[in-house]
Amino acid sequence: MKNKGRIARFRSSLLYRYLFIILIALLFVPIVFPVTLIAYGLFQGTVINPSSSTSVENPYVSKGNLEKTWHEEALKLAYASDIQIEAKIRELKKKYSKANLFWVDQQGKTRIQLPVQPSLPEIWSASYSIDYMKTRSASSVYAVVAFIGDKPSVGRGFMVFEIPYSVTEVRQQSNNSLNGIMIYILLFLLFFIGFIVVSWLFFVRIRKRLLRLEAAMTLSRGEGLPQPIKVKRLDEIGQLENAFNGMVLQLSSSLQREREEEGLRKRLIANLSHDLRTPLTVIRSHMYSMQKEPLSDQGRELLQLTESKISDLSGLIDNLLSYNLLTSGKYKLTPERMDVLRLVRESAAAWYPLWEKEQFEVDIQVQDEPLYWWIDAQWFRRILDNLFQNILRHAHDGKYIGVYTESLPNGSLAVVIIDHGAGMDASIAREKPELGEGSTTAHGAGIGLAIVEFLTREMEIALDIRSSAEGTRVYLYPAVY
Amino acid sequence: MIRLDIQILYIEDDVEIGKWVQLDLTERGYKVIWLKSGEQAVEHAAESRLVILDVMLPGLDGFTVGQRLKKAYPDIPILMLSARTSIDDKLEGLQFADDYVTKPFHPDELAARIEVLLRRSGSYTAEPLELKHLSVYEQEKRIMNRDTGEEIVLTGKQFQIFTYLLRHLGQILTKEQIYEGVWGEPYLDGDKTLMVHIRYLREKLERDPSAPEVIETIRGVGYRVRA
Incomplete structure (x- = not known):
């Protein structure tokens, strides 16, 4: 049972079919040649020269037959009268109309000749008879001489059958040899082409199925997954298709699991954000109410400070x-070719009121012409937001923000964000917790900048920060120019 | 400004925040209907000019309530006021809402955004908008110069640009945003049409077009009409 299944599997495999074709290829010469020859012989026998039908249509084809027939006819006339012999020869003339027939009796007299041949003598002498035999054997005429009764001893003379070779052999030979070669070549070509066609079909089918598999791997169902494929045969490619379908299924369930995990994670984070922000809102509401109460200057200042910390905490x-x-890779960046300066202007427009409120000197000088980079607009805005936010938090003392476009030595154009604060490194270092002066803002700056670094790296934007005690210049430009 | 005729539907489950916002908006002259869940929102929305909607609500969440409200009353602006700050939430909310404000928020910002939305939806029909020496009757498409007592006549496109700026009162808009908002088609790089229109607009609106007070230029960024 197990063996049967194995054999069935083997018979349906590509290997089996391939081996079969190879076997045909190996046996091509020893098998195909004889087969062709046999086929040729059969073909010739049945189509070109079928003895029965041919002899009816063409009684001169076989000399052997002619000779045999002539002798048989002569034998039958052993006891026939002269009239009967003549009648028979006339009858035979009707059958062999192209032949010359005549009868010479015992006395050597030419009794009947059909048609009349002037070269024949009326009385045959012994020397003429010998000459006749000699000339006929060397001439282009095929002659059959049979004694009446098929024996000289019967004593009734002999009868002669003459037919030119042109009617029999020459024509037959030329036709047969031409047809034979053509048919042999045709048969050989037929076998050869048949073999090529079978091999070609074998590989074309494999190729077609492989291409179908490739197409299924390339085409996606719109969720980044390849299409499952319909398995039609259970050979090696069929098994590959089965394995592929299994992989698609696994991928699909994995994607589903990932989505569920992503959903859970997002929900968790959304809930966390909600749970943190709601009490912050409540704190702000109480502080807002407190502002309406009579407070000392110090109390008012403390309230403002606390409020700014709430904003910082919210940003954090x-x-x-x-x-x-x-x-964690839960957000995908989808870069598009976009005008970054448009995004810079839009982002600056959103931040401008805050800069005004903080009495910053704002100097925005970006070129009017668009500057196209491959970016994800949403995340590029986030980069700008974080950089602007950092300036408000850490370079507040400089009271300056500048946004420029600047040509770099490599020919690319950079977006430069400038502040006149105490310098980014100093600011962060001063507030580093390990230095004993930790605060939430220090972490805020770090995370804000870490997001900037992460996003610029993902979008292949170079981030170059040059910071000193006079301020910080942040350069953004395409990393691959 | 007395706005008791303007009813705002406020849906918020947090009692402390709800009380505070209701009180603040009432002090600012609005009539506030505060619901702690979204179940009855559609019933109360009929009389309201604006809906303030939290996302995380007991029962139906804010997104579902907002979609139902928008379907029932497409003309009523919806302002999402949520502690959910992810981009996904904002994008989902802004599919039907007109604005999205995150918590913790400043009440002045909330009030400013409410005013912009109400103005945009045409709720301040009777009241003219006072801007420097101008009185703007947006619904009547009329602008009066209080200095001269004369009406300022604008072309169709000039009026569209000016009202677009008014609908974003106090907000800086880039030339691309204004062009795309008014013309309704993508801004083409190097197109000077908007600048030409603004120059003519200033000649008609400003006391001194060389030192504009109404339509402010924010260098390198865009334009702004201050409240």
Whole structure:
């Protein structure tokens, strides 16, 4: 049972079919040649020269037959009268109309000749008879001489059958040899072409199925997954198709699991964000109400400070959650060719009121012509937001923000964001927790910048930060120019 | 400004925040209907000019409530006020909502955004908008110069540009945003049409077009009409 299944599997395999073709190829010479010859012989026998039908249509084809027939007819006339002999020869003339027939009796007299041949003598002498035999054997005429009764002893003379070779052999030979070669070549070609066609079909089918498999791997169902494929045969490619379908199924379930996990993670983060922000909102509401109460100058100042810390904390929560989602690959960047300066202007427009409120000197000088980079607009805005936010938090003292476009030595154009703060490194170092002066803002700056670094790296944008005590210049330009 | 005729539907489950916002908006002159869940939102929305909607609500979430409200009353602006700050949430919310404000928010910002939305939806029909020396009757498409007492006549496109800026009062808009908002087609690089229109607009609106007060130029960024 097990062996049967194995054999059935083997018979349906590509290997089996391939081996079969190879076997045919190996046996091509020893098998095909004889087969062709046999086929040729059969063909010739049945089509070109079928003895029965040919002899009816053409009684001169076989000399052997002619001779045999002539002798048989002569034998039958052993006891026939002269009239009967003449009648028979006339009858035979009707059958062999192209032949010359005549009868010479015992006395050597030419009794009947059909048609009349002037070269024949009326009375045959012994020397003429010998000459006749000699000339006929060397001439282009095929002659059959039979004694009446098929024996000289009967004593009734002999009868002669003459037919030119042109009617029998020459014509037959030329036709047969031409047809034979053509048919042999045709048969050989037929076998050869048949073999090529079978091999070609074998590989074309394999190729077609492989291409179908490749197409299924390339085409996606719209969720980045390849299409499952319909398995038609259970050979090696069929098994590959089965394995491929299994892989698609696994991928699909894996994607489903990933989506569920992503959904859970997003929900968790959304809930976390909600749970953190709601009490912050409540705190702000109470502080807002407190502002309406009579307060000392110091109390008012403290309230403002606390309020700014609430904003910082809110930004920090945002950054933390974004960083978490970004680095875990839960957000996909979809870069498009976009005018970055348009995004810079839009982002600056959103931040401008805040800069005004903080009494910053704002100097925005970006070129009017568009500057196209491959970026994800949403995340490029995030980069700008984080950089602008950092300036507000850490370079506040400089009271300056500048946004420029600047040509770099390599020929590319950079977006440069400038502040006149105490310098980014110093600012962060001063607030580093390990230095004993930790604060939330220090982490905020770190995470904000980490997000910037992560996003620029993902979008292949070079981030070059040059910071000194006079301020910081952040250069953004395409990493691959 | 007395706005008791303007009813705002506010849906918020957090009692402390709800009380605070209701009180603040009431002090600002609005009539506030506060619901702690979205179940009855559609019933109360009929009389309201604006809906403020939280996302995380007991029962139906804010997105579902918002979609239902928008379907029932497509003309009523919806402002999402949520502690959910992810891009996904904002994008989902802005599919039907007109604005999305995240918590913790400043009440002044909330009030400013409410005003912009109400103005945009045409809720301040009777009240003219006072801007420097101008009185703008947006619904009547009329602008009066209070200095001269004369009406300022604008071309169709000039009026569209000006009202677009008014609908984003106090907000800086880039030339691309204004062009695409008014013309409704993508801005083509190097197109000077908008700048030409703004120059003519200033000649008609400003006291001194060389030192504009109404339509402010924010160098390198865009334009702004301050409240």
